[in-house]
Amino acid sequence: MAAAKPGTGRQGEGVAAMLEELDVDSLLREIALSQQRLEERRKAFQEAHLEASLYHEKIIDVTEKIQEAKSVLEEKVVFLIEKEIHKDLLLKRQESFMIQKDKLLKERRELHYKQQVMKKEIDEEEEKFMKELQDFNTNYSLTSNRAELLQxxxxxxxxxxxxxxxxxxxxxxxxxxxxxxxxxxxxxxxxxxxxxxxxxxxxxxxxxxxxxxxxxxxxxxxxxxxxxxxxxxxxxxxxxxxxxxxxVVQGAEVCYDRVGCFSDVKPWAGTIQRPLAKLPWSTSQINTRFLLYTRSNLNSYQTITATNPSSISSSNFRTSRKTRFIIHGFTDSGTAAWLSDICKKLLGIEDVNCICVDWSGGSRTGYTQASNNIRVVGSEVAYFLQVLSNNFGYSPANVHLIGHSLGAHTAGEAGKRFRGVARITGLDPAEPYFQDTPTEVRLDPSDATLVDVIHTDTGPLVPSLGFGMSQVVGHLDFFPNGGVHMPGCPQNIEIPNVNVDDIWNGVINFVTCNHMRAIKYYTDSIGNTAAFASYPCANWNTYQAGSCKSCPSAGCPKMGHYADTYRGVTGSSQVFYLTTP
Structure with a gap:
């Protein structure tokens, strides 16, 4: 038998002694105590978890209250901003009234002075005549007869x-x-x-x-x-x-090279629609520029000009393509992002010459002046088309003019001066100084083979600050959502008796959402042939009642880029309604 290792016997004896000391009851009590401690820990954990849930609910409740308070605060901020803007408008209106008052008083004094001068001249003439008559009677012995006549x-x-x-x-x-x-x-x-x-x-x-x-x-x-x-x-x-x-006062007139002469007589001034007379600025002061984008230069434009035809021939302009001009409106610029965005979307679906017309030199002034400056800008566009035709054999039948606000009427002016333009698209044409004016002043169906118009801000200028025309001025006039208030735009505030130039001088730029929405609709329509189907209807209320959901035999036109695919165009205007998201 092998010998036991040293110390092994002593360990076995110790274990045996411990087992003898611990009986079964003690072991069970120890296990019960362990379970009790485990249960206490489990309850403590559950209580902690419940307390954490309560704190989480409190956090959610506090967060909701903070959001509500934030919304209320934002509403108060908007209200205060509107009040401040209203105050600024009232101050501007007061200043305008004082200027008008001083002007009228000055005119009154001048008229009074001229009246006195004329009265003096009449008295002198009468005195002279009576003296001559008396001399005549004396010389020819007619005094007795004169007495009888006087009697x-x-x-x-x-x-x-x-x-x-x-x-x-x-x-x-x-x-x-x-x-x-x-x-x-x-x-x-x-x-x-x-x-x-x-x-x-x-x-x-x-x-x-x-x-x-x-x-x-x-x-x-x-x-x-x-x-x-x-x-x-x-x-x-x-x-x-x-x-x-x-x-007897004659209207003034100015003449500029290559674009002709312009006067401030009716219908350009002195009417209810255009009460103030302003002559358009010169071509050099407005400095109209033509910025070309093509697929070869998507991210940077080339400046081309009709006064230097070589700038066109040396550019990426090609006579084999269609050409689309984009014309901005009041206070805007030809380098604004929305113009180049339209060009990029167009060039993504078709190979065209896309030209942004920049007339910021004439748009960033008082509205009355800018509304007259477009006559020169439209003439510049017409001159550009004439050079394309004469120097490059380029037909206006390949030209599409797209204009926003004042730019829409600029396109109309170009179409009047150079006939044969294929299409003009008016993006919410400007109302002040153009609504209800003769056709030579505003955009009109006669300005192009097809004139399609998107109306998005047709509420009255006073007091609703509607900047777009409600008047039908095209072959196809589209009124999305009724043409007054567009989804996602704040409701226009009402400001009574407001001056047109006050409105446009940057005082209330924040309410132009509806006016700018026409640009978004046209941009969104590019490449989306199924978007913005529109329906003929007598008015918006009838459309909302669900009475106008059928298309005519020529189909339903698409508002925006593909409006020219509609085959039901006639010589008269047609009105269409639709709902947009």
Whole structure:
């Protein structure tokens, strides 16, 4: 038998001794205590978990309250901004009124002075004539005959005055009779009033009226009326003189190389729609630029000009392609991102010459001036098309003009001056100074073979700040969402009696969302042939009622880039409605 290792026997003996000391009951108690401690720990963990859940719910509740408070604060901020803007507009309007007041006072003084001068000249002429007449009578011994004539004239004048006195007496008697009749009726009503409570509204009104008539002096009334008639006669004479003076004032005119002459007579000024006269700036001051994008230069434009045709021939412009011009509006620029974005989307689906027209030199001024500057810009575009035709044999039938706001009317001006343009697209054409004007002033169906228009801000300029035309001015006029308020845009605030130039001078640029939405709709339509199907309808309310969901035999036109695929175009205007997201 092998010998045991040293120490092994002693360890076995120790274990045996421990087992003897620990009996089964002690072991069970130890296990029970362990389970109890484990259960206590489990309960403690559950309580901690429940407490954590409660804190999480409190955090969510506090977060919601913070969001609500944030929303309320944002609403208050917007309200305060609107109030501040309204205040600025009122101050500008007050300043404008003061300027107009000073101008009118100055004009009044000038007219008064000219009236005095003219009166003096007339008196001098009359005195001169009477002296010549007296000399004539003296020289030819007609004094006795002259006396007879003067006597007859005095007699006739006396008879005329007698007739006038009789008429005045008759009028006075009628006035007295009417006053007596009124007094009697009031006396009768006074009896009725005495029977009514003293606080009765009708009683108080009649009592006050009776007191007025009771204290009225008919003679004073007659004298007052005579004084008023004399004043009105003097005012009539003054106005006749003023009108006669203004009638002889001729409208001004300016002429510029290559684009022609421009005047400020009707219909360009002096009308209800265009009350102020402004001559357009010169071509050098406006500095119209043509910025070319093609597939060869997607990210940077090439500047080309009709005054230097070699700049066109040396550029990426190709006569084998169609050409689409994009024209911006008031205070905007040809280098703004939305113009180049349209070019990039167009060049993504077709090989075209895309030209952004930059006239920021004439757009960033008062609105009245800018609305007249587009006449020169439109002439510049027409001159560009003429050079393309004469120097490169390029047909206007390959040209599409796209204009936003004032740019839409600029495109119309170009189409009037160079006939044969294939298409003009008006993106919410500007309303002020163009709504309800003659066709030579604004965009019109006669300006191109196809004129399609997107209306997105057709509410009235005052007080709703609607900047776009509600007037139908194309072959196809689209009114998405009714044409007044576009989804996602804030509701335009109402500001009564606002000045047009105040509106456009950057005071309320934040409310142009609806006006700019026409650009977004056109951009989104490029490459999306199924988008923006539109339906003919009498009005927006009828469309909303669901009565206009059928397409005509020519189909339903697509608002935007593919409007030219519609085969139902006629010589008259057609109106279409649709709903957009």
């Amino acid at each position: 007859e004239k005095s007699k006739a004048e006396g008879q005329r005055l007698d007739v006038e006195v009789a008429l005045l007496k008759k009028d006075l008697e009628e006035e007295i009779s009417a006053a007596v009749s009124t007094t009697r009726s009031l006396q009768e009503e006074k009896v009725l009033i005495s029977q009514k409570p003293q606080n009765d509204a009708e009683c108080l009104r009649l009592k006050k009226e009776l007191e007025l008539y009771k204290n009225d002096d008919l003679k004073d009334m007659y004298e007052s009326l005579c004084t008023e008639i004399d004043f009105l006669q003097q005012m009539l004479l003054t106005w006749v003189f003023a009108v006669a003076f203004l009638a």
